[in-house]
Amino acid sequence: EAGVAQSPRYKIIEKRQSVAFWCNPISGHATLYWYQQILGQGPKLLIQFQNNGVVDDSQLPKDRFSAERLKGVDSTLKIQPAKLEDSAVYLCASSLFRVRDTQYFGPGTRLTVL
C-alpha cells in the first residue's frame, strides 16, 4: 500500500514570496490533515479536511495560509506572502475513519524562508 505522498521535499524562498505544497493521501482515506512542525517542537495541526470539507482550521493563519482539497483527494497548502517564522516542516497526514483511527504521515516538506 502506497503511503502519503508530498512534494516538494524541500523549498527555499525569500520572505514575501508565495509557496505551495502538495499532498496525496493514502487511497480511500477520507480525512486529511496539514501540520506545521517548527524545529525542536512537535507537529501542530493547521487544518483538517473530511472529504473536501473543512472540519477544523482554528490554528490556520488565514491572512496568509490557505488550503484546499478539491474532489476530496489531493490537497494543496499555500502560503502567501511567506514570513521568516514560516520556516518549518509541513506534514500531511491522512486517516481512514474519522474517530479514533490512526493517522498516517507523509515525509513532509521542509520550507526555509530567507
Next chain:
Amino acid sequence: DAKTTQPPSMDCAEGRAANLPCNHSTISGNEYVYWYRQIHSQGPQYIIHGLKNNETNEMASLIITEDRKSSTLILPHATLRDTAVYYCIVKAGGSEKLVFGKGTKLTVNP
C-alpha cells in the same frame, strides 16, 4: 496544550528494553493514550494506543496504570533504528485532533 508530561531525553543500550514513561494525570474517562514516534527527517509514525487495558503489537507494548494517570511504552529489544522522538498523546474518542508535545528523544546506543 499537550496533556502529557514526558522526560526530554533517554538513553538505552541496543538489545535492551526501552521503557518510556508518560504522565497524564488529568486524563478523562473517554480519552485514549496514543504513542507516535518520529525518526529524524521523517513524518511521525503510529505505534500503539490504549484506553485502560495493556496493549501489545508487533512494535511495542503499552502499560497503563490502573488509575490511568500514567503509562509506559516498552520497546522490548531496542535497536539503533528505534532512535527517534517518542510522543505520548491523550486524545478523546470523539475528537480527531492530535496535540503533540515535545516528546522524549530516545537514543539507542551500540
